[in-house]
Amino acid sequence: MSTVTPISKILIANRGEIACRVIRTAREMGIKTVAVYSDADRNAQHVIQADEAVYIGGSPSSESYLRADRIIAAAQSTGAQAVHPGYGFLSENEDFASALTDAGLIFIGPPVAAIAAMGSKSAAKKIMQEAGVPLVPGYHGDDQSDDLLAAESEKIGYPVLLKAAYGGGGKGMRVVESASEFSEALASARREAKASFGNDKMLVEKFITQPRHVEIQVFCDQHGNALYLAERDCSVQRRHQKVIEEAPAPGLTPGLRKAMGEAAVRAAQAIDYVGAGTVEFLFDERQDFYFMEMNTRLQVEHPVTEMITGIDLVDWQIRVAAGDVLPLEQDDIELDGHAFEARIYAENASENFMPSTGNVTFLRHPENSPYSRWDSGIIEGDDVTAFYDPMIAKLIVWDEDRDSALRRLRHALRDTRIAGVTTNTDYLYRIADHQAFREGGVSTRFIEQYGDALLQQDAELDEQDALLVLAAHIIRERQATHSQDPWSMTNGWRVNADAKHHVELIAQYAEAPVRMDLTQNGNELHWADANRSITLLPHGAVVIGNKRFTPEVAMVGTALTLFSDYGRFDARIYDAVSELIHEEEAGSLTAPMNGTIVAVNVNAGDTVTEGQALVIMEAMKMEYTIRAPFDGSVENVFFAAGDLVTDGAELISLTAAE
Template sequence: MFNKILIANRGEIACRVIRTCRKLGIRTVAVYSDADSDAQHVRQADEAYRIGGARPQESYLLGDVILDVAKQSGAQAIHPGYGFLSENADFADAVEAAGIVFIGPKAASMRKMGSKAGAKQLMQAAGVPVVPGYTGEDQSPALLQREADAIGYPLMIKAAHGGGGKGMRIVRSSEEFLPNLESCQREARNAFGRDRVLLERYVEKPRHIEIQIFGDGYGNVIHLNERECSAQRRYQKVLEESPSAFLTQDLREAMGAAAVQAGHAIDYQNAGTVEFIVGQDGGFYFMEINTRLQVEHPVTEYVTGLDLVEWQLRVAFGERLPKAQHEIAQRGHAIEVRLYAEDPEAGFLPGSGKLTRLHLPAPDAHTRIDGGVIEGDTVTIFYDPMIAKLIVWDEDRPRALARLRDALAQCTIDGPKSNVAFLERLCRHATVVDATIDTGTLDRDLEDFMPKPADPAQVRLARAAAATVALLQEEARTRARAAASSDPSSPWASADGWRLGHAGQRRLVLDDGQQRHTILAQGSGGDYRLEEADGACEVRGARLTDTHLDARFDGASHRVLVDAHADAVQRSGSGSVQPVDVHDGERRWRFVRVPAYQPASEQGSAAGDRALAPMPGRIVLIKTQVGDTVEQGQELLVMEAMKMELSLKAPCAGVVKEVRVTAGDFVEADAALVLLGSEA
């Protein structure tokens, strides 16, 4: 086996490869950019080398620089992870030419799959089912328009090179075709350096089901069963699972055989994924082969009991596949979700910033966390905003979904906003529970997955639980201070709110992000009367652990998940504030205990006469100029941030008074980019 491997990637996949190498006694070499000098993969590797600036084009995409590091460090092989250089045939060739092993497929196989158009033609010749479409080299807009009209609508425009959901558009009428073609080509050019596209008929309400394949250098190709990835938003996978609840055993075997056939057609070696679109009638059609390990590979590892990274290393070292097709087991059900720094309620806008709090479930036989950051790390604007992957397993799908809900309830992410609450709603939604979700469900019915008003009684219970947590924590801190003082038995060390001649009251103010709630509390030691303007709640027998609050609220027993850590007390300009997280098993709330007499801060409204940058990023296209008259909602410019294009639109109708940026500029969050005024 190899003695030393360089990992030409970052984040959770680099950490994942390091873990497997450590298990096999292989030393690891990490590479890092200026934005990653203190990242987890750098800390965990045996050696680490700087390769350039923060942007991928200045570091992780510099194949020659990475190859120089491999030579300098004495690495015998390079693992490209996924993304960046993992599907770059020229890089694979350069690695092999340098006498170093590329841990992945051969460059010839990559080139056959590097173009979606060529791949489709090759698969059709090999007898693998494909969707009708156009894959020709003539890319003139007029010809593409004619071909689109001949294929019929709806159809999909796809970038012929690349992946990850970039450069893809659904077109539903002839009139929409040319504007979508222009946008798709521009995105493909920016992401992959080439703007060739292919056209194919769009299958309505399809399922996205992929087959994991593996090949070795001896002509053996097998499959490791399927993963369903139908829960998608804008072609980005949101939830992945194995096995698929949609497939019958006959359909599973047919798709597995087709995937193996596809692998043989390109002499495939190492790990790959054959992706299929599956219609509601069970018809399946080849989409592409991802010539690398996929982000969702842990669900396959869970149900097969295999380490796919170890398989990658062994095959690259020249060994035969560790198992034959008939030896591949499939046990139980696994589900993966990706925890992102993003704001689902603001169009899933990616976020960045320091993770001031990151609490995830403890790994065990049913729960796995694959992450590349820890609490205190920063999610930067330069890379994908994924924080971690959460993977769960159980004996069947209903129990796996229950595991997922429980695991998500234990997640707390502070700093940039996250998609945790969205994922909780997703895994409770009927289309997921009933396994009827298709690839267009989230885009088509996104509002169904957004927050709904909570039942008032549910909200009052959550607020009472938060107040009880705050009271119990306050009493515990008071007792701790008294025990450490010179007079621990002093009556002034008591936290029971006692007053001479009457029952004492403590005033708590809880801010839920929308309004402040004043609560007058009487009692101590877990027995309280909590009075609000709209009524009172009697709390009895409250007991607090690190994770849960048990109590009787108005006579009914409840056990709620809480974040009751002592380090939740933070300082603000007017004193201490105390976040209290409450989860009742279905929904999460955050209440912040603020000083009782602190004035509410004035909320500034966003300026309505200017287009602001929603996050740091680079301007790629300006579509207006000074003097233009624009309508509300009209696109003014396009910016690129965190591997995606963002369209910035006019907040109101008016005349463009000032354009403060040019194409190529980097801008900070909230920077005013275009100023509008009235025509007068």
């Protein structure tokens, strides 16, 4: 029987929101923390919040967060007794766990043998079969000949699912609808598995056409005690990665929850598991459930379990790793209310979920309370780089029942306002507002099935309305900041006449010159090219037709982001008055917004003339040409065709002709 080992300092072998989360819990337990960081994370929040921080290498994870030797050295040099792996990176790496043990450090995770047992999907299924855990009909054997796999697929019955035996994250996975597709799909899956995991062993399973992804949180201590902490429904996924999770799963009876929980505990006990783990099941329309895999670590979505049980799972992880007995028994676990988690990604859902990088110039989110929680590793002013996963935050909400929690989630998503990088918050809102999701019990094909509808912009946020609101904001800013000297005013003031404003806004779908006439009473604007007017109300509110907006606008340079109850809207401004006052720094040509370089028409050393097209970039589904502001020569070219650039990035430097 294990004895309790005091832990006074923990090194966190991870980054981002999970590192910040572990730091917060450790502090509440009176335990010191050590962060590790790469070049890209020198000023990251987990580095700032930890008691100590150790640099471990370059920005690519292969040079830092995947370097077990450097992490172990950091732990030893700082006197940490234990290492928390978080999730991702080395969290399920048996060699890392073994090396920590050899170095005399406590791994806050399961035993090495348990990680190894679940590391191979085919081996794991054999163990589960012996433990009496239900399995999807399939083949998990060692004979990997094409003919045998094809024959087993015929026996199982199409459609079948080919899966990499040592894979995850959707890599090496193919759905095969018929025998005629099998050979090509198998070859493709093997290539991908080999490239991703260094092993092309495959398993074949019956493909369940409308499955739900329901997982059970289990916890085991070093004294043979094990329990389950209800379930989570993680069916809403894109590219086999979860987007919104909830607990408990809708539609599960207490009897079914008990059956799944007990099966999950048998799975954990079959491999002598210790710590927090998740047993994932496929759940079909007949309410039958089948073992899919076991994740031998804490899950990203663990907060929804915490919200409905009142248990701090990281606290339990640390106590169990130290040798404590589980604080509760199965009969002590009580569920209260319903919780959702929405994963906030820096990505563009309309561009096939392309990751977005840049500086977070504006960030507002709901405050932490008994009803909402914000887990994140970024604050306003931080950079989102291309080196790591694009998930930048998790928004978690709770209420007494599912309908109330879902309403709270929708409101919280509208109140989450981020500029500087593109995020999926509006996309998440459309998921949470979709009728099929509101009714509950959606399958893992939800996004595939309703993809087009989920990508449609909110009809209520008309582009002309949004442009009018932005124009009103710009004019209000001028009114608030103009000089008292009438000859220096930039607010369009005229003697005995309405003020005239010429504001050119470029939005996602069109350029829109907005000539605004401000009436002498100072509260009404007219769009000269359309039969539209806008009334300015006190405290920032505006009215267009029968719509009232209370907008929030983030403006950095020429980039504007409008946030309202109708969603987010991005645009940029070209204003003749502003251009006269705020001239660009001579010789520096910068990207007007986040985008992709389409073409670079010059090289370093070239001579250019004023107005010559130098760079063409694409952003917001439009092309923009960057032209030479004067005659001169090209000093440096910083990007090439195909490169992603962020707003304000220097593209070319010029030297003016003498």
